Amino acid sequence: MMLSRMKSLDDLLDSLRGERRLLLLGCNGCEESFGNAEPGRLRRLGADLEERGRIVADVLVIDFLCEELLVRHWLPLAEGRAEFEAVLAVCCGIGVQVVSRESRRPVYPACDTVTLGGRVGQAWGSEACRECGHCILPLTGGICPLTACSKGLLNGPCGGSQDGRCEVFPQTRECGWQRIYERLEAAGRKDLLLQPPLIKAHSRSEPPEPLVALRNELLAKRNTTL
Amino acid sequence: MTIPEIVTRKGFAVTVELTPPKGADCRSFLQAAGELAPWVDAINVTDGPSAVMRLGSLSLCHLLREKGIEPVLQLACRDRNRIALQAELLNASVLGIDNVLCLTGDHVALGDHPDARACFDLDSVSLLEAVTRLNSGTDLCGHTLTGPAGLCPGAAVNPNASPAEPQLLKMRRKAQAGARFFQTQAVFEMSRLRPFVEVAGELKAPILVGVLVLTSRGSARFVNEHVSGVRVPERVAAELEEAADPLSRGIQIAADLIREARGFCQGVHLMNAGPKTAERVLRKAGLTKGNGGAK
Numbered sequence: 071m072m073l074s075r076m077k078s079l080d081d082l083l084d085s086l087r088g089e090r091r092l093l094l095l096g097c098n099g100c101e102e103s104f105g106n107a108e109p110g111r112l113r114r115l116g117a118d119l120e121e122r123g124r125i126v127a128d129v130l131v132i133d134f135l136c137e138e139l140l141v142r143h144w145l146p147l148a149e150g151r152a153e154f155e156a157v158l159a160v161c162c163g164i165g166v167q168v169v170s171r172e173s174r175r176p177v178y179p180a181c182d183t184v185t186l187g188g189r190v191g192q193a194w195g196s197e198a199c200r201e202c203g204h205c206i207l208p209l210t211g212g213i214c215p216l217t218a219c220s221k222g223l224l225n226g227p228c229g230g231s232q233d234g235r236c237e238v239f240p241q242t243r244e245c246g247w248q249r250i251y252e253r254l255e256a257a258g259r260k261d262l263l264l265q266p267p268l269i270k271a272h273s274r275s276e277p278p279e280p281l282v283a284l285r286n287e288l289l290a291k292r293n294t295t296l
Numbered sequence: 297m298t299i300p301e302i303v304t305r306k307g308f309a310v311t312v313e314l315t316p317p318k319g320a321d322c323r324s325f326l327q328a329a330g331e332l333a334p335w336v337d338a339i340n341v342t343d344g345p346s347a348v349m350r351l352g353s354l355s356l357c358h359l360l361r362e363k364g365i366e367p368v369l370q371l372a373c374r375d376r377n378r379i380a381l382q383a384e385l386l387n388a389s390v391l392g393i394d395n396v397l398c399l400t401g402d403h404v405a406l407g408d409h410p411d412a413r414a415c416f417d418l419d420s421v422s423l424l425e426a427v428t429r430l431n432s433g434t435d436l437c438g439h440t441l442t443g444p445a446g447l448c449p450g451a452a453v454n455p456n457a458s459p460a461e462p463q464l465l466k467m468r469r470k471a472q473a474g475a476r477f478f479q480t481q482a483v484f485e486m487s488r489l490r491p492f493v494e495v496a497g498e499l500k501a502p503i504l505v506g507v508l509v510l511t512s513r514g515s516a517r518f519v520n521e522h523v524s525g526v527r528v529p530e531r532v533a534a535e536l537e538e539a540a541d542p543l544s545r546g547i548q549i550a551a552d553l554i555r556e557a558r559g560f561c562q563g564v565h566l567m568n569a570g571p572k573t574a575e576r577v578l579r580k581a582g583l584t585k586g587n588g589g590a591k
Contacts, residue, residue: 220403220405221400221403221414221416221419222416223400223416223419224419224422225419225420225421225422225466225469226421226462226465226466226469227457227462227463227466228400228525229452229453229454229456229457229463229481229524229525230402230454230524230525231457232456232457232458232527233458237403237406237524237525238403238405238406239405247462248462251461251462251465260465263462263465263466263469264465264468264469264472265469266425266472266473267421267422267424267425267469267473268422269378269418269422269425269436270417272417
């Protein structure tokens with residue numbers, strides 16, 4: 071079970087900046103059970119956004135946004151039937167990054183992922199999402215520098231990468247910041263690379279008590295049925 | 297004296313990088329520093345370079361200051377969280393150290409303690425922000441200090457990065473966060489340096505070009521294989537390998553780079569140069585004794 075909390079409407083609007091026409095993309099995988107992307111919630115989120123001057127061009131729900139093949143198959147459906155500038159994804163950090171890879175348009179997270187807590191759809195582990203509770207994907211082209219950069223640097227590349235390879239693990243890793251740079255350049259958003267210093271709020275990576283309690287309850291249930 | 301003040305006063309600053317010993321006996325470090333001092337304006341003391349555990353930078357900077365030598369404290373984010381980094385900056389300020397070079401630091405995987413936990417709580421940009429805030433009398437969380445720090449923050453840039461633009465953008469970001477001078481990674485092709493000098497000019501921050509002295513036949517290959525972020529061109533590596541006296545050839549290469557740099561940058565930052573080598577390089581580059589030789 072993964073746990074996340076919706077970003078506040080003000081935070082969402084802040085990260086969306088000039089993007090007006092949106093595709094609201096929900097995940098029907100494990101997130102569904104937590105309610106963020108259940109149809110009523112999505113409708114309410116859409117209405118809130120429209121009240122604040124955004125246009126929800128379409129709403130699409132896909133099973134497991136963490137699944138590349140499913141996203142690749144279903145996303146063009148929305149792209150074919152509506153005009154939108156950006157995607158607002160109601161899912162975990164892995165889902166946002168998968169949709170970012172598959173979408174030509176910028177993708178913004180609607181949630182902060184607090185914990186992946188075990189199995190996440192078909193994707194395991196934290197190699198893509200560090201569950202930090204302070205999602206910065208809107209600022210980094212939908213690629214997480216905490217996981218994509220060996221040093222987890224938040225404010226730009228170190229000086230060591232060569233030809234797009236990581237200086238620490240050149241055989242196995244690309245330079246995460248090179249990927250972020252290329253993506254922001256393609257999106258015309260290199261201004262994001264000149265922001266004030268980003269300093270991580272590590273306190274936010276601790277799940278709030280009610281979520282911890284719920285996770286423990288769910289894990290206990292699974293143990294008894296296994 | 298801060299690096300920008302040195303540049304303002306003399307036009308061209310000379311700094312040299314010295315690496316602390318691996319152990320508590322620092323006599324040879326201090327001797328080398330003493331011999332280098334007449335030739336340079338300041339000595340950078342590295343902080344766990346290449347992620348190798350060594351004597352720290354702060355104690356040696358303090359000892360240099362006591363001898364009347366201007367130190368540049370190098371501070372890396374790899375080994376300390378934001379609390380320890382801010383405390384170290386206050387330590388430096390209390391000890392009267394003026395210059396601090398704010399670095400991210402090499403990854404632990406490259407060093408001699410590969411199983412260590414890498415911290416990177418802050419990075420070079422947010423460390424510069426920390427210095428700026430401490431100088432203004434508050435910490436990173438906005439709490440008031442009993443007195444502000446008085447540090448001149450500097451930053452590193454790597455002109456060898458390919459492509460260069462992400463580095464140039466980060467250079468601007470560092471200046472926005474407070475960097476008041478730049479020292480570059482070792483450069484062998486001045487054409488790579490020029491866009492960085494242009495940006496430094498726009499930012500009104502002096503830039504000191506990194507010049508690494510190659511001292512032996514195989515040193516170019518060693519640097520290419522083991523030193524992160526530096527690339528010695530094939531032409532230079534071949535020159536060294538074919539030279540009858542590789543040390544003299546390496547000194548000539550470094551001196552030529554400095555002569556070229558004097559035309560368009562505000563200083564040079566020597567690397568891998570002990571006192572004798574540094575003296576030969578600087579003489580050949582037309583600099584004279586008496587703090588870098590700038591007029």
